[in-house]
Amino acid sequence: MSTTVDWLRTSTPGLLLLCGAAIAVLLIAIIRFKLEPFIALLLTGLGLALVAGLPVSQIVGTALKSGDSLLETGFGSILGHIAVIIGLGTVLGAILERSGGADVLTAKLLNLFGEKGAPVAMGLLGLIFGIPVFFDIGIFVLAPLVYVAAKRGGRSLVLYALPMLAGLSMTHAFLPPHPGPVSLGGLLGVSLGWLIVMGFVCGIPGFIAAGIVWGSWIGKRVHVEVPDEFLVGKHDNRSEEPDGEADGAAGGGVATATLVERPPAVALIGAIIAIPLILILGATFGSQLLTAGSKPLQVLTFLGTPAVALLITVLIAFYVLGIRRGSTVQELGAVTAESLRPVGMLLLVVGAGAFFGKVISATGIGTALAHTMAAAGLPVIVLAYVISCGLRIAQGSATVAIVTTGGIVAPLVHEQGYSQVALALIAMAIAAGSIILSHVNDGGFWIISKFFDLTVKQTLQTWTVLETVLSVVSFAVAAVLFAILA
Known part of the structure; x- marks a missing residue:
């Protein structure tokens, strides 16, 4: 008996079996028995930690100190980053929606691209916003526009959300100044310029395949209505103006709840949305152009x-x-106050998902799996992709998968003397692997599930497949270019 337990806790196959069983239990609890995801994640994470033999002090701390425990650091690591951002982003979205601004901007986009091109417009917004801002921040800022577009179009929320999510995910995984690609630049010794070029070359085909092609296909088959509370108010049926702009918000104005009678100008709404992007970009480029510790850099x-x-x-x-x-x-x-009411459960679910991923990481499966794959003798670009995929599936974090894989692959590529182009393509393979098969151990999975009112099954059908298509297509482009140019 003890031999079997030791095998489960220490060997790579045993750890894979243990973590796979935990994920299966979690999915069954949520999908089959309809257990609230927050409770299911918490129970499964604690159960896996105990079965894996992690010390109780590591799992929950002691009676006197628990700040370093997996439970608190799991929740705190993500909530410390996103709680304030989610709250402020939700309030900003509510003000944009209540003023009629979100509807005006969306109406202009729909007029520009046409009703059939609305998902493409959402995808382009994701690409543009995703370059300077983190993935989750982009969701918080753009989600209100997606809600309004779906409400106006009368079609599934999925059809409009997936292209936007594909744009945000592509930029987050493949392009500086996001932490994963920047880390790869340092680990592999490749310039950020080549990372940007190859990021677009490899990422854009993946974005089109995942966000536009797959998003359009599945969006017609998984129908999700926009809940009224997502738009912060009840909507009437006022008619639109001749130029396509609506007199109010979300398909016709907010009855008894609109902040102003006349919606603001599109230019004003665009300027407000641009403010956080400009400020964040200022800090990003300031850190590269200004002297470290200087007063201007501190301000930026x-x-x-x-x-x-x-x-x-x-x-x-x-x-x-x-x-x-x-x-x-x-x-x-x-x-x-009204806009913040739905935020509590969202934060609990995301925090519990991060805790579950933290427990899986603490079991050591990621490290064991990576070193096993490194000994397989695959071509370096395939090896980089496979290791990154394994780490992503095992522990959920794209950034962790990128950084860990980069550290493993770096000695191999440094020995070969690859060109900057070849190194950039290897980096793209690592980035592509880091986004594959997003599932229940990924905090982003739960953010998307809650922000777009998807069940776990629907999130797996839509978002998980989108990430996998984006990963596979982008890697295929990188591998073909590597074979030609390396």
Whole structure:
């Protein structure tokens, strides 16, 4: 008996079996027995930690100190990053929606691309927004526009959300200044310029295949209505103006809840959305162009911190979309309170998902799997992709998969003397592997499930497949180019 237990806890096949069983139990609990995901994730994570033989002090800490435990660091590692951002992004979205601004901007996009091209417009928004901002921040900022587009179009929320998510995911995985690609630049010794070039070359075909082709196909088969609470108010059926703009929000105005009678100009809404992007970009490029520790860099870093940038944007939106247009502070407070009501469960589910991923990582499966694959004798670009895929599937974090794989592959590529182009393509293979098969141990999986009102089964059918298509197509482009150019 003890031999079997030791095998499960220490060998790569045993750890794979153990983690696979935990994931299966989690899916059955949520899909078959309809257990609330927050409870299911917490129970399964604790159960896996105990069965894997992790010390109780590591799992939950001690009676006197628990700050370093997997339970608290699992929740805290992601909630410390996203809780403030989710809250501010939700409030900003509510102000944009209540003022009629989100509807006006979406109407302009629909007029530009046409009703059939609306998903493409959402995808382009994801690509553009995704370059300077993190994946989750992009979701928080763009989700209100997706809700309004889906409500106006009268079609599934999935049809509009997936192209946007594909754009955000592609930029996050393949392009600097995101942490994964930047880390690969240092680990593999490849310039950020080549990473940007190859990121677009490999990532754009994947984005088209996953976001536009797959998103359009599955969006017609998985129908999800936009819940009223996502739009922060009940909607009437006012008619649209001749130029395509609606007199109000989300398909015709918000009855008794709109902050102002007349929607703002598109240019004003575009400027408000651009504020956090400009501030974050300022911090990003300032860190590369200015002297470390200098006063200007400190100012840019402070203003460009995502939470600070969003707070500044919310305050500006309060003034220009609310107070300056006749709203009172009390009305703005009511909008804020109403918009934040659904946030609590979202944060709990995302935190529990991060805890579950942390437990899987602590079992050691990722390290064991990576070293086993490294000994398989595959071509370096295939090896890089397979290791990255294994790490992503095992522990959920794309950035962790990228950094860990880069560290394993770096000594191999340094010995071969590859060109900058070849190194950039190897980096793209690692990036492609890091996004494959997003599932229940990935915090992003739960963010998307809650933000777009998807069941676990629907999230697996839509988002998980999207990430896999994006991964496989982008890797295929990198592998073909590597065979030609390396």
